[in-house]
Amino acid sequence: MAGLVVVLTLVLLAALAPVITAWTGWAPETFDKTAIDPNMGGLPKGAWGGIDTEHLLGVEPVTGRDVLSRILYGGRISLLIAMLATAITVVTGLVLGLLAGFLGGWADTMISRITDLLMSFPSLIFMIAILSVVRDVNRIVLLVAVLSIFGWTVVARIVRGQVLTIKHREYVEAARVGGGMTGYILVKEILPGLTAPILVYATQAVPAYVGAEAALSFLGVGVRPPTPSWGQMINNARGWFMTDPVYLAVPCAFLGLTVLACTLLGDGLRDAFDPKAVRS
Amino acid sequence: MIVYALRRLAAIALILLVICAITFAIFYLLPDDPALDACGKSCTTERLADVRHAMGLDQPVLAQFVSYLTGIFAGRTLGTSGLECAAPCFGYSWQYASPVWDLLLDRLGVSASLAAGAAVLWLVVGVVLGIMAALRKGSLLDRGIVLSALATTSAPVYLIAALLIYFVILQGELLPFPDYQPVLDNPAAWAASLLLPWITLAALYAAMYIRLTRASMIETMAEPYIRTARAKGLPERTVVVKHGLRSTMTPILTIFGIDLGGLLAGAMITETMFGLPGLGKLTFDAIGKSDQPVVLGVTLLAALFITLANLVVDLLYGVIDPRVRYT
Numbered sequence: 001m002a003g004l005v006v007v008l009t010l011v012l013l014a015a016l017a018p019v020i021t022a023w024t025g026w027a028p029e030t031f032d033k034t035a036i037d038p039n040m041g042g043l044p045k046g047a048w049g050g051i052d053t054e055h056l057l058g059v060e061p062v063t064g065r066d067v068l069s070r071i072l073y074g075g076r077i078s079l080l081i082a083m084l085a086t087a088i089t090v091v092t093g094l095v096l097g098l099l100a101g102f103l104g105g106w107a108d109t110m111i112s113r114i115t116d117l118l119m120s121f122p123s124l125i126f127m128i129a130i131l132s133v134v135r136d137v138n139r140i141v142l143l144v145a146v147l148s149i150f151g152w153t154v155v156a157r158i159v160r161g162q163v164l165t166i167k168h169r170e171y172v173e174a175a176r177v178g179g180g181m182t183g184y185i186l187v188k189e190i191l192p193g194l195t196a197p198i199l200v201y202a203t204q205a206v207p208a209y210v211g212a213e214a215a216l217s218f219l220g221v222g223v224r225p226p227t228p229s230w231g232q233m234i235n236n237a238r239g240w241f242m243t244d245p246v247y248l249a250v251p252c253a254f255l256g257l258t259v260l261a262c263t264l265l266g267d268g269l270r271d272a273f274d275p276k277a278v279r280s
Numbered sequence: 281m282i283v284y285a286l287r288r289l290a291a292i293a294l295i296l297l298v299i300c301a302i303t304f305a306i307f308y309l310l311p312d313d314p315a316l317d318a319c320g321k322s323c324t325t326e327r328l329a330d331v332r333h334a335m336g337l338d339q340p341v342l343a344q345f346v347s348y349l350t351g352i353f354a355g356r357t358l359g360t361s362g363l364e365c366a367a368p369c370f371g372y373s374w375q376y377a378s379p380v381w382d383l384l385l386d387r388l389g390v391s392a393s394l395a396a397g398a399a400v401l402w403l404v405v406g407v408v409l410g411i412m413a414a415l416r417k418g419s420l421l422d423r424g425i426v427l428s429a430l431a432t433t434s435a436p437v438y439l440i441a442a443l444l445i446y447f448v449i450l451q452g453e454l455l456p457f458p459d460y461q462p463v464l465d466n467p468a469a470w471a472a473s474l475l476l477p478w479i480t481l482a483a484l485y486a487a488m489y490i491r492l493t494r495a496s497m498i499e500t501m502a503e504p505y506i507r508t509a510r511a512k513g514l515p516e517r518t519v520v521v522k523h524g525l526r527s528t529m530t531p532i533l534t535i536f537g538i539d540l541g542g543l544l545a546g547a548m549i550t551e552t553m554f555g556l557p558g559l560g561k562l563t564f565d566a567i568g569k570s571d572q573p574v575v576l577g578v579t580l581l582a583a584l585f586i587t588l589a590n591l592v593v594d595l596l597y598g599v600i601d602p603r604v605r606y607t
Contacts, residue, residue, distance in 0.1 A: 120295050120590075122582030124548065125563055129575050130306065132567045211436070215549055218438065219564060234438050238553070241442045242450060252439035260434035 003264030010258055014079050017072035024066070028073040028228055031063050058247065061240050067233075067250055074228035075254065081140055081229075082209035085147040086202050092148065093155020094198065098186060100156065101163025108160075115153040123150040124215075131221035139223050143216065147209055158197050166193045196273035203266035207259040214255055230255050285595060292587040297349075299583045300576070304345050307572045370580065371573030375566070380577040383562060388581075390460055391558035394550070395543040397474055398481035403536060405482065406489025411528075413490065414497035415520065426494070429487040441480045441553035448476060458554045477554045481547055485539060492535065496528045503527075529600055533593055541589030542582075 013020070021027055058067045100111040127146045134142060166172060167190065175189045210230070216222035217231030218238075225232065230251045237248035337344070347356055351369035365372055370380040413425040432440075448454050458477060461469040500506065501524055509519045548560030555561075559578055566574035 116291075117295055117298055120292075120583050120587045121299060122542065122579055122586060124542075125575070125579050125582055126303070128548075128563070128567055129303075129579070133307070133570065214436065219548060219552070221567070234436070238438070238442075241446065245442070245446065248442055249439070252436045252442075255436045256434040256439065259436075260430065263430065263433065 001268065003261045003266075003268055006257065006261035007265055010075065010254075010261065011079060013072055014075035017069070017076055020072055021066075021069040024068065028065065028069045029226055031065060058250065060236070061244050061247060067247070070228040070233060071230070071250060071254055074230045074233055074251070077140065077223055077227060077229040078210050078213050078231070078255075079206075079258075081143050081147070081213045081223075082206045084144045085151060085209045086205040088144065088148040089151035089205060090155055090198060090202055093152040094159055094194070096152065097156035097159025098163060098190070101160040102167060102182075102186060102190070111156065112160075115156055118150055118153045121150065126150075127216060128219060128221050131216060139227075143213060143222060147212055151205065151209075155198065155201060158201060159194055162194050162197060163190060166190055196269075200266055200270045200273070203262050203269060207262040210255065210258050281595070281598065285591070288591050288594070292584075292591065295587055296580060296583055300349070300580055301345065303576050303579050304348065305341070307576065370577040373566070373571055373574050375569050375571040375574070380573050383574060384559070384577055384581055387557060387559045387562045389462060390556055391547065391551075391560065393460075393463060393470065393474055394477055394481065394547055394556065394558060395540060397471075397478040398485070398547075399536070399540050399543070401478055401482035402484075402486040402489055406486040407493050407529075407532065409486075410490045410493025411497055411520070411525070414494045414501065417498055422494075425490060429490040432483050433487040433491075435483070437480060437484050437549050438553065440483050441476075441550065444476045444480060445553075458556060460556055474556075477547075477550050477556060480553070481543075481550050489532065489535075492532055493528060496531050497524060500524050500528050526600060530597065533596060533600065537589040537593030538586070541586035 059065060060067060060070070096111050100108040127150070130146055131142060172185060172189050175185050180189070213222055213229060214231030214234060217229050218235045220235065223229040223232055233251040234248065234255070237244075237251065241248040339347075348371060350356060351365060351371070353368070355366045355369050357365070365379050368381055370384070372378075373380050373383055376383055409425050409429075413422040416422050445457075449457055455472055455475065458473045459469075460473050463470040501520075506519060506523055509523045510516075514523075547558065548564055550556070551558045551560040552564065559581070563575060563578045565571075566578070
């Protein structure tokens with residue numbers, strides 16, 4: 001329950017980023033030379049990374065940009081990429097997994113071989129390679145694309161396995177004997193049985209993709225400045241953490257909070273769907 | 281079982297060939313021209329053509345691919361540059377002025393040391409804590425372990441690395457900043473230089489192994505055959521270790537193989553944070569300079585490790601769990 005509340009809060013904060021920044025008065029790209037100390041190499045004035053009533057989460061060293069506002073706008077990018085990638089992987093994996101499990105034969109062989117192949121790919125290296133050589137493409141679209149290419153295989157495997165166990169259950173046989181069309185059986189009889197594992201998977205995929213986006217941006221091949229993202233903020237903060245640790249801690253905290261909340265939500269969902277589980 | 285292993289090896293060879301072809305095609309199709317980088321700033325059209333010819337880049341893509349493949353097994357001469365590249369030849373890095381294979385071997389030691397030490401650490405910590413939590417399910421100890429596992433999984437690797445560097449190296453001055461030493465030269469310095477990277481990487485994985493071991497162990501200990509073992513009057517220790525742990529290990533081994541296989545080139549962030557000159561760092565630098573032969577070489581090597589790790593795991597299944605049959 002706590003997980004759900006935190007996830008919703010984070011999404012709401014990201015969605016309302018323009019409203020909140022209008023209220024605090026600091027846009028993500030606005031420089032604030034008064035908040036930094038040029039004599040200290042551009043470090044924020046004051047302890048704790050320049051946290052005060054004006055800049056609630058401190059400011060960026062050198063530029064004095066408001067960290068809160070960059071976190072909120074960065075969260076929009078990070079969460080958007082993660083949710084889009086999750087949606088695409090779930091839909092693709094669901095369709096291909098259903099086809100493989102239900103049709104069997106050559107469809108199953110082909111889809112399973114492609115899954116094997118993609119799972120043998122060193123995906124991180126490959127993603128970085130593609131991201132670094134493709135230049136003039138929208139970074140967000142590109143990130144979602146490369147994350148999805150390697151992500152759907154997991155869903156396809158889960159779905160295929162589930163379909164193989166479900167498709168010979170009595171109620172599916174009954175529907176077929178009753179003259180149900182293939183499409184009808186797939187949507188009405190088999191799909192409902194897949195809801196639980198897929199929902200649980202999705203709650204784990206979102207934080208995994210938030211983390212992956214952060215990793216790729218951290219390695220310099222993800223979202224490009226001036227667009228903020230959490231990974232890119234962490235990358236910027238890497239050179240500063242010895243003198244301004246708060247600047248690194250804030251985006252890390254948001255990243256960690258997202259992962260934690262989604263994990264709790266996923267655990268809760270799993271327990272709720274699992275008839276064997278006893279709530280403690 | 282031998283037939284099974286041979287069939288899997290053939291499949292691995294095929295997968296590697298396809299990965300090689302895809303990676304090769306992507307680099308060939310993309311607009312980045314390695315000759316342009318090698319040619320330097322004052323590059324004229326004629327010089328560029330010369331460089332392309334010397335690097336063998338003016339050949340048709342299929343010819344380049346075939347000569348790359350034969351080079352792996354038989355070695356080859358690169359383009360018309362007269363450079364000999366002995367087997368196994370994974371191409372030549374113009375950036376480092378060195379055959380890619382030498383670069384890979386050079387960096388493999390660092391990555392293997394990092395991966396092996398971290399893997400031992402997280403496997404031991406994860407399995408031991410997971411079992412302790414499972415055997416005392418619901419107790420204070422269990423809750424404490426589960427909660428700290430949850431907290432560590434959520435902590436980003438950058439934060440863990442930064443905290444360790446900040447408190448252990450800068451504030452505590454307990455360790456010097458990692459300066460990698462080969463294990464054979466000086467084992468103590470080797471371990472000291474890798475201790476913090478090991479902890480960072482292990483923290484990332486241990487939490488997941490705790491959760492996995494705990495869940496799997498709880499399920500196993502509820503099985504009827506455990507009750508039978510207890511009813512026979514076996515000591516609890518034997519019940520847990522010989523009967524419970526054995527079937528608990530099967531799912532953990534699967535994940536372990538996949539994780540370890542992916543780790544060799546996948547510890548890029550940890551290597552970057554600690555400045556370790558491993559395969560991840562090599563790849564990262566190579567990508568930044570569009571040193572395609574190196575990226576291709578690392579991709580193939582990493583894919584080889586992933587597929588081999590999966591094979592080893594599948595073969596070990598039969599050793600751990602006698603119910604498994606190879607088909």
